Amino acid sequence: MSFSLRLILKELFHRWVGFSLSLLAATAAVALCVGITMMQSAADKETRRNARDIGSNVFIIPASCDLYEYHQQGYSKDSMPDTNIDRMMEAGKIAYNHLIPTLTAEIKVEGRLARMTGIAMARHPKGRPSKSKMGVVVTPGHVHLGHNVAELLGAKKGEDIQLLNRLWVVERVAPEMGTVDDITILANLEDAQQALARRGEISEIKAISCVQCDTPEDTSLGTLRAQLKKILPDTQVYLMKEIADARVRQRRMMELYSPFVIIVLILASAAWLGVLAAINVRERIGEIGLLRALGYGGRTIGFLILGRAALVGVSAALLGFVIGTFITLAFGPEIFPETARAIRSDYRILGVVLVATPLVALFASFIPATLAIGHDPAVTLRENQ
Amino acid sequence: MIIELSHVTRKFPTRNATVTALSDVNFKLEAGTMACLSGPSGSGKSTLLFTLGGMLRPDSGTVRVLEQDLYGLSKSERAAFRATQIGFVFQEFHLIPYLTVRENVLLPLGQIKHSARPNFEECEKLLTRLGLAHRMDHKPRQLSAGERQRTAIARATLLKPPVLLADEPTGNLDENSAAEVYQLLTEYRDQGGTVLVVTHTRAAWNYADQVFQIVAGQLQVCSEVPNQSYSH
Numbered sequence: 001m002s003f004s005l006r007l008i009l010k011e012l013f014h015r016w017v018g019f020s021l022s023l024l025a026a027t028a029a030v031a032l033c034v035g036i037t038m039m040q041s042a043a044d045k046e047t048r049r050n051a052r053d054i055g056s057n058v059f060i061i062p063a064s065c066d067l068y069e070y071h072q073q074g075y076s077k078d079s080m081p082d083t084n085i086d087r088m089m090e091a092g093k094i095a096y097n098h099l100i101p102t103l104t105a106e107i108k109v110e111g112r113l114a115r116m117t118g119i120a121m122a123r124h125p126k127g128r129p130s131k132s133k134m135g136v137v138v139t140p141g142h143v144h145l146g147h148n149v150a151e152l153l154g155a156k157k158g159e160d161i162q163l164l165n166r167l168w169v170v171e172r173v174a175p176e177m178g179t180v181d182d183i184t185i186l187a188n189l190e191d192a193q194q195a196l197a198r199r200g201e202i203s204e205i206k207a208i209s210c211v212q213c214d215t216p217e218d219t220s221l222g223t224l225r226a227q228l229k230k231i232l233p234d235t236q237v238y239l240m241k242e243i244a245d246a247r248v249r250q251r252r253m254m255e256l257y258s259p260f261v262i263i264v265l266i267l268a269s270a271a272w273l274g275v276l277a278a279i280n281v282r283e284r285i286g287e288i289g290l291l292r293a294l295g296y297g298g299r300t301i302g303f304l305i306l307g308r309a310a311l312v313g314v315s316a317a318l319l320g321f322v323i324g325t326f327i328t329l330a331f332g333p334e335i336f337p338e339t340a341r342a343i344r345s346d347y348r349i350l351g352v353v354l355v356a357t358p359l360v361a362l363f364a365s366f367i368p369a370t371l372a373i374g375h376d377p378a379v380t381l382r383e384n385q
Numbered sequence: 386m387i388i389e390l391s392h393v394t395r396k397f398p399t400r401n402a403t404v405t406a407l408s409d410v411n412f413k414l415e416a417g418t419m420a421c422l423s424g425p426s427g428s429g430k431s432t433l434l435f436t437l438g439g440m441l442r443p444d445s446g447t448v449r450v451l452e453q454d455l456y457g458l459s460k461s462e463r464a465a466f467r468a469t470q471i472g473f474v475f476q477e478f479h480l481i482p483y484l485t486v487r488e489n490v491l492l493p494l495g496q497i498k499h500s501a502r503p504n505f506e507e508c509e510k511l512l513t514r515l516g517l518a519h520r521m522d523h524k525p526r527q528l529s530a531g532e533r534q535r536t537a538i539a540r541a542t543l544l545k546p547p548v549l550l551a552d553e554p555t556g557n558l559d560e561n562s563a564a565e566v567y568q569l570l571t572e573y574r575d576q577g578g579t580v581l582v583v584t585h586t587r588a589a590w591n592y593a594d595q596v597f598q599i600v601a602g603q604l605q606v607c608s609e610v611p612n613q614s615y616s617h
C-alpha cells in the first residue's frame with residue numbers, strides 16, 4: 001500500500017489547486033466547528049458560574065413568615081432555628097448546591113433605620129465540596145458597611161465603630177450600589193445573632209439549586225419542596241424565577257443552535273468535497289484507465305480516491321483544530337466578554353475532529369470513487385473517438 | 386497460437402442504431418510475430434485490440450491468449466493476467482503527469498508480487514537502451530512526443546509480457562520518431578515477444594510479418610506481406 005500512498009501524495013502535490021480548495025473548505029469548516037464547540041463549553045461553564053455570582057435562586061423562609069410581608073420588607077421578620085441548616089445537610093438528598101443562612105433585622109443607626117444582615121459561609125452538600133469560596137465572608141468581629149450607612153457613621157475601612165453596644169472593625173466599605181445594600185451592615189452570622197440577641201436563629205436560607213436541571217420549575221424546585229417538607233416541616237420554599245429562566249433560555253439557545261450550525265457546516269463542506277472529488281476523478285479518467293490496463297484492480301483505484309479524501313480530512317482536521325483554537329483564543333474573549341474567562345483549548349475536540357473529518361471526506365468521496373471504479377477503461381483508452 | 390479469436394462479435398447500441406464494431410471475427414497470431422492491423426477510422430481496430438487485451442468483453446465468441454480463455458476468468462483474475470502477460474501502448478501515451486519517467490516505467494510493479502519484480506537496475510538498463518538515460522528523473526511534460534512514447538514502451542515492456550498491443554502508437558509522432566517506435570517494437574518481437582500494432586498508415590507494413598485489414602468490423606487477412614511499393 002505504500003506504493004499507492006506515494007501515488008496519492010504525488011498526485012496531491014501535482015493537482016495542488018484542487019487539493020488546496022478541498023483543504024481550505026474543510027479546514028474552515030473544522031475551524032468553525034472547533035470554535036463553536038469551544039465557545040459553547042465556555043458558555044456552559046460560564047452560565048454555571050454566573051448563576052453563583054448573581055446569587056441564590058431559591059430562598060427558604062420560616063413557614064410562619066407572611067409572604068406579603070416578606071416582599072414588602074425584603075426579608076423575613078420571623079425566625080427559624082439555625083439547626084435547620086444542619087438538618088438539611090444531614091439529610092444529604094436535597095437538590096441544592098450551596099446553602100447560605102442569613103439573619104436580617106432592622107437596627108437604629110444614628111437615628112435612622114438601617115439593616116443588619118448576619119451571613120455565614122456557604123455550606124455544601126455532603127461529599128460535594130465546593131471548589132471555590134462562595135458568597136460574602138465576614139470575619140468575626142468585623143462588619144462590611146453599605147455606602148450610605150458608612151457615610152452616616154462617618155466610618156472608613158479599618159476603623160472601629162460602636163454598634164449595638166459593642167465594638168466592630170470595619171472590614172470593608174462597599175461602593176454605592178443603588179440598592180438596599182447601601183443601607184446594610186453585613187456581619188458574621190454568629191456575631192449578628194449575639195448582637196441582635198437572637199442566638200440560634202436565622203431568618204432565611206438561600207440555596208443555589210442544581211444547575212444541571214434545565215426545568216427548575218418542575219424538577220428542581222418540586223424536588224426541593226418535597227424533600228424539605230419531610231426534613232423541615234416549618235418552612236416555605238420559593239424560586240427566583242427570572243434568574244433561573246434567563247439561564248435556562250441561554251443554555252437552551254446554545255444547545256439548539258450550535259448543533260444546527262455544525263450540521264450545516266458538515267453538509268456544506270461534504271458537498272463541496274464531493275464536487276471537488278468528482279472533478280478530480282474526471283480529470284484522472286485517462287490515468288485510471290491506464291492503471292486498469294496495467295492490471296490495477298478496483299480496490300487499488302478506490303484506495304487512490306478514498307485515500308486522497310482521507311488525507312485531505314486528516315490535514316484539514318489538524319489545521320482546522322490549530323486555526324480554530326488559535327482564532328477562538330485570540331478573538332473569542334473580545335466577541336463574548338461574558339464568557340471570556342472560560343474559553344479554553346480542548347484536546348478532546350482534536351480527537352473528535354481527527355476521526356470525524358476524514359469520515360466526512362470519505363463519505364463525500366464515496367460516489368466519485370464508485371464512478372472511478374466503475375469506469376470502463378476501454379472507453380477512455382480508445383483513441384480517435 | 387498465442388492469440389486466438391473465434392467468432393467474436395461486439396456491438397455497441399447507440400441511441401439511433403446499433404454499431405457492429407466486430408462482426409464474427411476469427412483471428413490467430415503465432416508467438417514471435419509482429420502483426421499490423423490496418424483499416425479506416427471507425428472500422429473496429431481499437432475494439433479488437435481491447436477485446437483481446439481483456440478489457441472489452443465480446444457479445445459472443447471466445448478470446449484465447451496464451452491458451453487462456455480470457456473472458457472465462459473473473460474480473461480480478463483477468464486484471465492479474467493483464468498485469469504480467471499483456472503490455473499496452475497508446476496513441477496518447479497515457480503517462481502519469483506527476484510521476485517521473487522512471488516512476489512511470491515502474492508503475493506496473495504496483496500490481497505484482499514482490500518476488501516477481503525486476504530490480505531497479507533492470508529498469509534503468511531498459512531506459513538506457515531506449516535512449517532515455519538522461520530523462521529518467523524528468524516529468525512527461527518535459528519530454529518530446531517521441532520520448533514520451535518510448536517511455537510508454539518501456540513501461541509496457543518492463544515485465545516482458547509475451548503479448549504487446551499498440552493502438553496507433555505513432556499517431557502523434559513525426560516520421561523519425563515513428564520509425565524509432567517501429568524499430569523498438571520489432572526489437573521486442575526479435576526478443577521473442579508477440580506484437581500487434583493497430584495503425585491506419587501503411588508505413589508500418591514494412592516492419593510487419595503479417596498484415597490484417599479490418600473494414601466495417603470484418604477482418605480480412607492480407608495473405609502476403611505487402612512489399613515496399615505499398616508504403617507511403
Ligand SMILES: Nc1ncnc2c1ncn2[C@@H]1O[C@H](COP(=O)(O)OP(=O)(O)O)[C@@H](O)[C@H]1O
Pocket residue numbers: 379382383384397398399404405406424425426427428429430431432433
Ligand atoms: N463504447 C462505445 N460506444 C459506442 N460506440 C462505440 C464504442 N466503442 C466503439 N464504438 C464504435 O465502434 C466502431 C469501431 O470503433 P473503434 O474500434 O474505436 O474503431 P477504430 O479504432 O478502428 O477507429 C465505431 O463506429 C465506434 O463509433
Ligand SMILES: [Mg+2]
Pocket residue numbers: 382383384430431432552
Ligand atoms: Mg482506434
